[in-house]
Amino acid sequence: MSKLMIGTDLAAEMVAKAAERAAALQEKTGVQPCLATVLVGDDPASATYVRMKQNRSKKAGIGSRSVVLPAETTTGELVAELHKLSNDPEVHGILLQHPVPGHIDERAAFEAIDPAKDVDGVTMHAFAAMAFGEPGFRSCTPGGILRLLEAYDVPIAGAHAVVIGRSPILGKPAGMLLLASNATVTYTHSRTVNLPEIVRTADIVVAAVGKANFVRGDWLKPGAVVVDAGYNEGNVGDVHFDEAASVASLITPVPGGVGPMTIALLLEQAVDAAEAQSETAVRPVVTLP
Numbered sequence: 157m158s159k160l161m162i163g164t165d166l167a168a169e170m171v172a173k174a175a176e177r178a179a180a181l182q183e184k185t186g187v188q189p190c191l192a193t194v195l196v197g198d199d200p201a202s203a204t205y206v207r208m209k210q211n212r213s214k215k216a217g218i219g220s221r222s223v224v225l226p227a228e229t230t231t232g233e234l235v236a237e238l239h240k241l242s243n244d245p246e247v248h249g250i251l252l253q254h255p256v257p258g259h260i261d262e263r264a265a266f267e268a269i270d271p272a273k274d275v276d277g278v279t280m281h282a283f284a285a286m287a288f289g290e291p292g293f294r295s296c297t298p299g300g301i302l303r304l305l306e307a308y309d310v311p312i313a314g315a316h317a318v319v320i321g322r323s324p325i326l327g328k329p330a331g332m333l334l335l336a337s338n339a340t341v342t343y344t345h346s347r348t349v350n351l352p353e354i355v356r357t358a359d360i361v362v363a364a365v366g367k368a369n370f371v372r373g374d375w376l377k378p379g380a381v382v383v384d385a386g387y388n389e390g391n392v393g394d395v396h397f398d399e400a401a402s403v404a405s406l407i408t409p410v411p412g413g414v415g416p417m418t419i420a421l422l423l424e425q426a427v428d429a430a431e432a433q434s435e436t437a438v439r440p441v442v443t444l445p
């Protein structure tokens with residue numbers, strides 16, 4: 157019954173455009189866009205994501221800077237490192253990999269990123285812009301999800317969207333972007349009572365839980381649009397794909413759905429940032445006679 161909502165091809169188009177713009181910027185100004193990634197601790201899955209982002213950047217002609225800090229890093233040390241990158245004119249975008257070890261104040265760390273370099277859309281500044289429907293850097297996964305829904309002409313205005321999860325980089329901003337597109341949004345989380353019943357009322361479901369095969373087929377309204385943002389061990393999503401695919405009208409596969417869109421938006425926004433920063437940097441100095 158359902159049709160796949162594939163991210164791979166759309167993401168490849170976005171990356172190709174970002175690469176063209178990166179090359180044009182370098183041609184014009186000599187500046188190569190540069191994305192810094194910051195990883196705290198030695199979680200192997202996080203290290204893999206960071207490597208993936210760096211490889212994809214390189215292919216798009218975007219430079220990368222990698223900072224890896226030990227798991228014992230304090231909030232103060234991490235904040236100092238992010239301030240350093242924020243003040244480094246050669247770095248245009250900064251990504252701090254979520255989650256950071258539990259003893260670190262993640263919000264304080266995110267806020268140490270200069271909003272002009274927040275190409276991953278994790279600062280309060282970026283969140284407020286998303287919530288108010290103003291332009292600005294979008295949180296990459298939610299922004300990628302919206303681009304995918306738009307590409308597949310999914311009606312968002314007036315739809316009931318149920319978001320499962322409220323993390324600062326995924327669930328919460330995803331709901332805000334859907335709201336800005338005039339969906340009626342319900343947020344659900346680990347303290348939600350009767351989750352399956354709520355999900356059954358959704359026209360659009362965004363699963364962002366971090367639990368493999370968590371959303372079952374009988375939780376879905378027939379014809380619902382299902383976005384599976386989960387990416388669990390073994391490349392398994394948060395939605396039980398086989399069950400959901402027989403009920404949904406559109407569903408994202410894992411892999412090949414939301415993941416590639418996340419990276420594509422990250423690279424697009426890294427080039428946006430580099431363009432904006434080099435515009436101010438190359439503005440000629442006016443010397444008065």
Ligand SMILES: NC(=O)C1=CN([C@@H]2O[C@H](COP(=O)(O)OP(=O)(O)OC[C@H]3O[C@@H](n4cnc5c(N)ncnc54)[C@H](OP(=O)(O)O)[C@@H]3O)[C@@H](O)[C@H]2O)C=CC1
Pocket residue numbers: 254255297320321322323324325326327344345346347348351364365366367385386387388394414415418419
């Ligand atoms: N494809 C991509 O680009 C990306 C994929 N991901 C993937 O998305 C998933 C979620 O990631 P992330 O948001 O970072 O994860 P977090 O662990 O930060 O957040 C998980 C959220 O799920 C909620 N939750 C946990 N258990 C339940 C439950 N039983 N019922 C309802 N809600 C529950 C939590 O609720 P509470 O707030 O109450 O604790 C929390 O809000 C992961 O699989 C991750 O790998 C993440 C980022 C990007």
Ligand SMILES: Nc1nc(=O)c2c([nH]1)NC[C@@H]1CN(c3ccc(C(=O)N[C@@H](CCC(=O)O)C(=O)O)cc3)C=[N+]21
Pocket residue numbers: 202205208251252253254255276278296297325387391410411412413414415416417418419
């Ligand atoms: N600050 C922050 N921003 C993030 O965006 C962020 C983060 N922290 N922490 C971890 C998660 C995870 N994440 C993924 C990105 C791409 C794929 C992806 O491209 N997956 C491919 C498969 C790639 C492969 O396995 O070869 C796919 O789904 O098709 C997956 C997961 C971003 N995250």
